[in-house]
Amino acid sequence: MALELFTEGDPIADTKAPTDVAIPERWSERKFRGRLVNPANRRKMTIIVVGTGLAGGAAAATLGEAGYHVKSFWYQDSPRRAHSVAAQGGINAAKNYRNDGDSVHRLFYDTVKGGDFRSRESNSYRLAEVSANIIDQAVAQGVPFAREYGGLLDNRSFGGAQVSRTFYARGQTGQQLLYGAYQALERQIAAGTVEQNSRSEMLDLIVVDGRARGIVVRDLVTGAIGTHFADAVVLATGGYSNVFYLSTNAMGSNTTAIWRAHKRGAYFANPCYTQIHPTCIPVKGDYQSKLTLMSESLRNDGRVWVPKERGDTRAARDIPEDERDYYLERIYPAFGNLVPRDIASRQAKNVCDEGRGVGPGGLGVYLDFADAMERLGRPAIEAKYGNLFDMYAQITGENPYETPMRVYPAVHYTMGGLWVDYDLQSSIPGMFVIGEANFSDQGANRLGASALMQGLADGYFVLPSTISSYLADGPFEKVDDTHPAAVEALQNVQGQVQKLLSINGTRTPSSFHRELGKLMWDLCGMERSEEGLRKALDRIPEIRQEFWTNVKVSGDWHSFNQTLEMAGRVADFIELAELMCVDALHRRESCGGHFRAESQTPEGEALRDDENYAYVAAWEWTPENQPPVLHREALEYEYIHLAQRSYK
Amino acid sequence: MGAVVTVTDSTQRRTPKAAKTTSVFKKAVMAISGIVLVLYLIAHMIGNLKAFAGEEDFNHYSEWLRTIGNPALPGATALWLIRILLLVAVFAHMWAAISLWRQAKRARPTAYVTKKAVAQTYASRTMRWGGVIIAAFIIWHLLDLTWGTVNSAGDSGPYDKLVASFSNPVSTAFYAIAVILVGMHLRHGIWSATQTLGQSNRRREVTVNYAATAIATVLTLGFLLVPFSVLFGLID
Amino acid sequence: MTLTQDGPRSGAPDASEKRGMNLTLRVWRQQGPTAKGKMVTYKVTDISPDMSFLEMLDVLNEQLILQGDDPVAFDHDCREGICGMCGVMINGQAHGPQQTTTCQLHMRSFSDGDTIDVEPWRASAFPVVKDLAVDRRAFDRIIQAGGYISVATGTAPEAHATPVPKKDADNAFDAATCIGCGACVAACPNASSMLFTAAKVTHLGLLPQGQPERNDRVVNMVAQQDLEGFGGCTNIGECSAACPKGISMETISRLNHDLLGALRAGARPKS
């Protein structure tokens, strides 16, 4: 079976982490062994940073401060709009301000365990280690974190952690952290170290003699397609949840940048690791364009329940206590409503599949604050979650202070991404990948409040020091758009753009996107089965085929054309979807966000197969109709021994 | 496919040449000059009410205006000092108002097809045209009661000029309108001034608004008293 | 059973099952920054009250694309009221009849048969890119002029070294929630960016970390705002009433206070 799906390549390994020293020393050891670029030479070196989210914004600002010449790109009008802005709940850091037994080692342990033992120990440890510096940096930038009356920073416990290590700014933590990075970036733009390219979409990577040396970009306003060159390229373009069409990501979130880099030789790791967030506002109708998340922090005070009886159509408040099933508290007494996301999501799915779901279509469960308001009083709840409650009321037209919220899982985050080593360098020398766009630290499931941490760790602290090791060999000899590689890349993009405009079929890009998304959600979503995945793998090539013969894109390429932008992104999602299904099908175990129906414990919990699957699946792209090549990176655990994850 | 334009820095960034007078500076000028004018009006209103004390007192008051500080200061020096201060204030005030007005015009060359005002009060909406009318009124008012040029009792004493002017309903009506406009202007103006001078905040908000309304009303009524008393023959 | 995206089928009756609305849209169409624009009338049918305003525009655009017409260009991204990318004038009000973002405005605020006027933000500092999309980079340049605290990565002291009174932290947060959408400029009769600038000046000015640069920040940000061609503020208050984040007029008073203080202290815009 394996052969038809994919072919085996050589195993790969991360050669950069100094595994010869103890894990607490590894990061400082790596920095010490790494080579430096002297300040005088930095000015002579250009670095392209694509993306201005927490990862890209922090990196561009920091590299600019260091004296490099940075070229920054993003597709919105302002860097401040990167989707990091939407993060609500908070950011983890091992500060142990609560004196509740937290430590770098515990955060490290929680991350690896939360990732269901599918992440690298060295990376996860480093993440926990730098986490504390992030808070210091953000506070100094003026990020208004929540504080206590004593004037010191407040913390809360979040997403399956038993310690309070999550820093937050009401329900807008991502927004405030992003503005910190954004302001640092604007400061460097004013200082002239960072060159800004707004409304610019990266459409290809330029590889010269095996090194990443530039990108092809379309100016979304003028439509001009041009090339940019540098000594190194950094991708910080975020996650690909929009492959499911409906997700909590922004409408413009895309896989285009990393997918086209993948087609230029960068390995794509664990594409099937996607995270389903348990508490999103349920789908209303088929016109729906996106799903809205209700921060996980709500589970700190909200209780999740459904009626005991199937098909109970009474209003929530009319259902007496003893006829309610607080199923998370029942099944997981130790963690109750705070179990990790994958578990909370799957249980929600289970009760709905049993026919006990609430609301339209029976696709929802209650998130109830009645008890909390009894206990703490409404003002306290308003202070903590006011903006989230307002958002809910705004969208649903219901008042969550009176009737319990209805929530249902939705795709939220992608742990998979381009493969990188400990230095965050991809399999293409000179191309680095940071933030959600890489696969590195989160394993098969991400703990709440750990993505902001990773994005900022990568951007502020890790990349700026590891990239110098690579640049120490530079500056590399000049390339311009007469270089064959550049010409080829440019023509490649122009060709695709013209093809899209010339098809002139009968279906809009978004109709294809909706179809693909529904297929992926049904067959490669919360629960995946051999049968379903095979069905998907039959269907996706047909969708691709129809797309390239029947899509309709109006307008021209040399002007502001949002339909053309969308079409290009959908084309890449279709190809990515296929690889996701291959990856999901080949991994015949359940782990974290990847739940295979065939692999579960008697109680229906995810059942890992460490014997055969304790590895990172790094996929190499192969031209049309040839199965992708699998490169395995074995995962060793010296500090945390593999155990069946249990939150009972 | 057409020529490839390579995109370099895609922002036409203006290099900030030092902005000599910021819009806020203009606002400050307007606020301070405005306040000077308010103070003058309060004094002026009180003076006007002397009309009720009869011709003697009123003319004395007018006389006194011209002899303040005598003999220390010769003739009408003091009055002229006041007048100069007033002139400076009015012109500074108008300069600021007009240049802010022109700045606003430049800032939105194409108007909305549909625009709804949500928070804007009638007073704040009439600041500009109201101001212009007030200015026109002041000029006419001077011709009428100070120099008597347009006054039927032109060359007689102030009191007669006053009575002459307000015995005429048209003239009284014009005064009334002007005074009411001034009232509205101040209703917004006084609050606005505290905001411009950075003195308002959530706590003071209410007090400032009451104060503005109070001052505006007292001035309006105080000013209206005299003309109507004349019109209805309470003063002759 | 797995979640299908065809929306509700069974269970409690739901708004999207109510009869759809038919609406007349009058939309500003403008090819580019220099082109002349005009209002064009379109009809949309069977609009669900649960659609967001942008989803309603999606419906219109799907029609237009299939007819081979040019769809209406409008900016949007997060569609959950936080990125600040969306924003149009709806019946003469920035972001429409409710104090929220355009993406969070739902069609239940309209009724069957309504005629809705849709226009871009209008200000010479916000040139039209196309149709309803405008260029708001002037806001970024105002931030570049001083809307930050100068602290290079890695040089920060321990976070608990400087406690911040909860009250100040909370007020700073309120101002910091500005999403840079531009509705304040759009709503202001003077097309002034005062509320946006004041929000940032207030956010950073309230925090101990923001003190060293406080004077230069306010002077330079206000100077930049004038250079960008925004109007001056005459305390009309339309901005705050339109602001989806409810940034208060108090921030403007605070900016004025800081600015006059800074000028007295001899701070001058750097040229």
Ligand SMILES: Cc1cc2nc3c(=O)[nH]c(=O)nc-3n(C[C@H](O)[C@H](O)[C@H](O)COP(=O)(O)OP(=O)(O)OC[C@H]3O[C@@H](n4cnc5c(N)ncnc54)[C@H](O)[C@@H]3O)c2cc1C
């Ligand atoms: C609703 C929501 C809530 C969340 N809440 C939390 C939370 O509470 N805690 C937590 O830790 N994590 C949270 N996350 C996850 C976290 O926010 C993201 O993983 C993280 O912010 C990603 O940051 P990033 O910098 O990698 O990418 P983004 O912030 O997504 O930035 C992507 C950047 O790349 C640019 N870009 C993308 N494609 C291209 C292209 N082709 N060409 C040019 N530029 C491009 C974009 O313009 C943008 O600037 C949440 C995520 C969502 C969606």
Ligand code: HEM
């Ligand atoms: C309706 C009520 C008013 C009455 C009865 C009134 C009466 C007078 C009189 C009698 C004088 C001449 C004093 C003199 O020369 O001896 C005068 C002067 C003047 N009034 Fe009024 N006035 C009124 C309203 C106003 C208002 C509303 C304004 C301003 C907005 C104003 C501004 C002035 C000024 C500037 C002078 C000239 C003072 C000087 O330099 O001599 N008046 N007024």
Ligand code: HEM
């Ligand atoms: C009787 C004389 C006047 C008085 C007492 C007066 C008073 C004031 C005051 C106190 C303000 C508030 C300033 C601020 O907002 O900071 C103001 C504002 C203003 N005034 Fe006057 N004013 C007078 C005459 C005029 C005239 C003649 C004009 C004509 C152009 C004018 C136009 C304006 C305008 C446009 C504002 C703007 C509103 C603002 O900036 O808030 N005023 N006035």
Ligand code: SF4
């Ligand atoms: S102040 Fe309000 S209206 Fe103005 S940009 Fe900020 S959020 Fe938008």
Ligand code: F3S
């Ligand atoms: S509406 Fe305009 S005038 Fe000032 S108070 Fe707001 S900016």
Ligand code: FES
């Ligand atoms: S689309 Fe992001 S705020 Fe409306």
